[in-house]
Amino acid sequence: MQTSVVPDLAHTHARPVHWLATATAMAAVVAAAGLLQPRAQAASQAGQPRTGTAAAPAPAPDPATARLPLECGGVQSVVTKKASGDLDGDGSPETVAVARCDAGSGTPPSGIFVLTQGDGTVPRVVATLLEPAQKLSVGDFAVRDGVITATLLGYSSPNVPSCCPDEQEKVKWQWQGGKFVRTAQA
Structure with missing residues (x-):
């Protein structure tokens, strides 16, 4: 077997601790994205009255x-x-x-x-x-x-x-x- 000229890269092998740290970081990013979403009240289109609920307005009577x-x-x-x-x-x-x-x-x-x-x-x-x-x-x-x-x-x-x-x-x-x-x- 021929030895590598490059030193052993032991830090490139994933261990369970690395996967746990990655999963925790991803969960934090997803949670932060959820907190930064616009409120339903502020998400109405320009020119439309804003209400405190996210429900769609009732249809106009026929x-x-x-x-x-x-x-x-x-x-x-x-x-x-x-x-x-x-x-x-x-x-x-x-x-x-x-x-x-x-x-x-x-x-x-x-x-x-x-x-x-x-x-x-x-x-x-x-x-x-x-x-x-x-x-x-x-x-x-x-x-x-x-x-x-x-x-x-x-x-x-x-x-x-x-x-x-x-x-x-x-x-x-x-x-x-x-x-x-x-x-x-x-």
Whole structure:
């Protein structure tokens, strides 16, 4: 057997003590990484409200499953527009639905309804912003930053055909003092 020119490297042979030291060091690194994770509260995306829980917000109510206060006789009601957002600042989204009776001709009057979802139940109407009895229809419609905006279309007289509204008013609703307050858009 030929002897090595290089001295014996006894320190390169792993012993149980070395494995134990390596395992302890790795456990310390993993524990430190776990402690340095961002808190669930601080991990929300920019622009979204932060809450103290890591639970996902409830989905916005679906107006197709709600009972809307429309009297349509023998025809069905139809949701023509919908938009969702947190309107009252409670962290849960509400849905605003524009709905009308599904008439065969003309422009049937619309209603604007605010829906909420409670404990996984069927969505319920918590506010009526526009009554169908006002005989108005809705043009442009949006929900942004807790504000509902709409263009209301109406008629100057009973002689104006129901297909062709000749008046319009731009309005907005915002949650203030425990209720929705309607104002004119600037």
